[in-house]
Amino acid sequence: MILPKKYRAITAAIVLLLVSLSILAYSAARLSETGPLRKMVLEIAAPVEDAINLSLKGLHDAWNRYLFLVGKGDESRRLRRENAALNELLNSYREGFLEGMRLRKLLDIKDRLHHRAVAARVIDSDRTSLFKTLLINKGTTEGLRVGLPVVADQGVVGRIIETSWHASRVLMLIDENSNIDALIQRTRAQGILQGAGSAGCNLKYIPREENVQTGDVVLSSGLAGVFPKGLLLGVVTGTSGQEGGLFLKIDVASAVDFSKLEEVLIPIPDAGPKP
C-alpha cells in the first residue's frame, strides 16, 4: 500500500516517535545494558571530553596560580609597607637609645661640674663659613646668656656669643676668634688655645723650653673664669719651635667632633661671667 505524499511525513513522524518511545521503554526496563552503538559513541567521546577537561583544568590551574601570585603580590606589598613602618619605628627607637646614651654622658659631665646645667640640642651647624658657629635650641628663657661655656661629652665646644629667648649661637673653639685659657695636662704649661679654622687650634704662648709632645692632652685652665677648670679641649698633634722666637707653635686637634655634635650642655655658674 502506497500512502499519499501528504501523509508520508506524518506517518514517518508517528513511526519514529513510536520507535524511539519503544527504545526508551525497553532501555528503562534494562538500565544496566549498554548497546554497541552507545559503547562506540562513548569510546569516541571519552578522549575528546578528556582532552577538553584537561585543557580546562590547565586553564583553571593557571588562573588559580595567577590569582595566587596576585595574592602573593598584594601580601608582599603589604609586608614591604609593614617592614618600612617597622624599620622607621626601629630607627626612632635606636635614635632614642643613642640620644639617651649621649644625654647620660652629658649628665655625667653635669655631675662633675657641680653647676646647674642646661642641655640643648644643636639645631644648626655653620662650619663651612668664615665664622664657625652652632645654633642651639635654648636661650635666655632657660637662663642662658652670652659668654657661657658650652661643652659636650667629648670636651669643650665653645662659648655662647648670641642669645635670644629660645635659641643661642655658640662660637666653636676652632673659630679664629675663639681664645681659651688652656694648660697641657702632663707639663702643666699654660697658654692660650686659639682657633685655627678647619685646621683645628693652636696653643700659643708656651715657652720653647717646655717639653711638649704629640699626644699631650690640653685642658681648660679655668683662669679667665669662663670655662671651669679641667675640661678637655684637645690633643697636641704637632709642635715646632719658631726660629728666633720665644714660644712654641703647637697644633691641637679639638676633642669634639663638630660634624657629629647633636646635644650640648651649658653649665651655668651661680655668679655668671660677664659677657
Next chain:
Amino acid sequence: MIRYLLLPPLLLLLVIAQITLLDLFTLGWVGMEISLVVVIYSGFHLDTFPGGIISLLLGFFMDCLTSTMFGLYMFLYLLIFYLSLFAARMIYSEKPSLIALFTGICTLLEGLAIVLLYRLLLGGDILYAIPKIFIPKAILLGLLSPFLFHLFHRFEVLLHAKELQPAQRV
C-alpha cells in the same frame, strides 16, 4: 553528501562541547542545552528528513553521553522537532520574541516530559527539578535562542555557499 557525512561528528562535538565547555559559562548552575535549540531551529528552518536526522542524532548522542535512560532524548528531541515543524507553519518564525517564547516553552515541555517519564518508567520523583533546573534553563535558553538562531542561520548559509561553489564554476 559530505554534509551528511560531516553531520554526526559535528553534532557529537556539539554535544561534547555542551557538556564540557558551555556549562562553565553558567558555573554549573543551569545546563546550556544548545542541542535543544538546534532541534527547534531544525524544525523551523529545515525539511523533515534532514531535520529529523539531526534531531535523532542529537538525541542519540545526548542519550549516550548524559542520559541514564537510553532513548529519552531521542524521543524528546523528535517530539520537539515535530512540534517546531508544526509551529513553524502556524507562526512567523523569524520574530525574535516568538523564537524566545517558543524555545522557553519547549524547554519547559522537555522538563515536564522528563519528570513524567521518570515517574512512569522508573517510578522516580524529580518534581523538584522543575523550579530548580527547568525554569531557569527555559529562561536562559529562551533569551539566548534568537542569537543562537542567527548563528545557526549564518552557519547554514556558509555550508550552502560551499556546496554551491563547484556548480557555479561549471
